[in-house]
Amino acid sequence: MDVELVLRSTRVITPEGTRAASVAVSGGKITAVLAHDADVPDGARLEDFGDDVLLPGLVDTHVHVNDPGRTEWEGFWTATRAAAAGGITTLVDMPLNSLPPTTTVDNLRTKQDVARTKAHIDIGFWGGALPDNVRDLKPLHDAGVYGFKCFLSPSGVDEFPHLDQDQLAASMAEIAGFGGLLIVHAEDPHELDAAPHKSGPKYTDYLDTRPRVSEDVAIEGLIAQAKRLGARIHVLHLSSSDALPLIAAARREGVKLTVETCPHYLTLTAEEVPDGASEFKCCPPIREAANQDLLWAALADGTIDCIVTDHSPSTADLKTDDFATAWGGISGLQLSLPAIWTEARKRGHSLEDVVRWMSTRTSELVGLDQKGAIEAGRDADFAVLAPDETFTVDPAELQHRNRVTAYAGKTLSGVVKSTWLRGERILHGGEFSEPAGRLLERKN
Helix, strand or coil: CCCCEEEEEEEEEECCEEEEEEEEEECCEEEEEEECCCCCCCCCEEEECCCCEEEECEEEEEECCCCCCCCCCCCHHHHHHHHHHCCEEEEEECCCCCCCCCCCHHHHHHHHHHHCCCCCCEEEECEECCCCCHHHHHHHHHCCCCCEEEECCCCCCCCCCCCCHHHHHHHHHHHHHCCCEEEEECCCHHHHHHCCCCCCCCHHHHHHHCCHHHHHHHHHHHHHHHHHHCCEEEECCCCCHHHHHHHHHHHHCCCEEEEEECHHHHHCCHHHCCCCCHHHCCCCCCCCHHHHHHHHHHHHHCCCCEECCCECCCCHHHCCCCCCCCCCCECCCCCHHHHHHHHHHHCCCCHHHHHHHHHHHHHHHHCCCCCCCCCCCCECCEEEEEEEEEEECCHHHCCCCCCCCCCCCCEEEEEEEEEEECCEEEEECCEECCCCCCECCCCC
């Protein structure tokens, strides 16, 4: 195909490293990564970004869009604009907090119909594993969901109940039977029940109610079930560094286990949370600085595979000053890249590391082999980043429907200049194109 577009930068992040290059695009695909001074073919348009960094569009595999049913919490229109503003070109939507939840094929089709005309970026979908829907799992798999989410403790919404150990085994066995992926919110309900039951505005009291041991015990049991059944499992939003030795040992034993963590665990600390500031509340919780250091070390050595937002917004009125009753979730789509880059560079990590954690490995997790790298044959999805420019987070400038953020007032490094989806610029200078995202389905 004739080259239609050439994107040029002195810093292009490729699988082979960062180099000066020109990236040729045709038909929405990358056709070649060429020398920086390569001739621009006749008829092709050149976009030269100078020293700004050209990186593959980020892939966020943990997003609660809440649409339909709780669209006042977020919605596909606002979520995908926020994602594009943060350099994210693909997201995978979680099966709960929408009504209906994505637990049957009919419910999946309902959600897809709502998303179809509102998506500024590409969207895939997770299915849900509930106590009573084992028979729905294979049909959902065949319909193209990327895997199945379950909770081991109460989810916070009545329509998405958690699994006990027998129900977990039944769902896991069914999913393993057709080669699917089970992704798990791993907090043990018995440990949560045994923890102090405290309410009020003090964050330290809230932290006591969700101790690290609740994650550790849940992950230990999950590993045992996966080992017995030969299942492929993924631990969601790891917060407890105490679980890292369990995870490393399981991998050495051949358990098919992957793990994610989130920007809020890597950039925010329990010590800095003000009393009553429930914009910092999430489950499992943001923990202490020493715990955070160990999470970064686990990213560096590969024990933790990837970073995702777990974007889980709500209306502002649900973020009360009582940590016991406030909605637990952090909105992070638009700010995840600069938040991680700001902290990563302080710790000696490169933008190549950030791309690996937030694009390449997330793409690999769900089998999106057309995403996650700048190389021939991949989708022409890009973010253009000025890594040394800084900005101070103003909630009023966020694209999220509810502009409640734990990052308010923080100065972050890394300004997204433009975002590109299949060779089309969807964000530039704060202006968005019309929705051009596609609905993605898992390849059989």
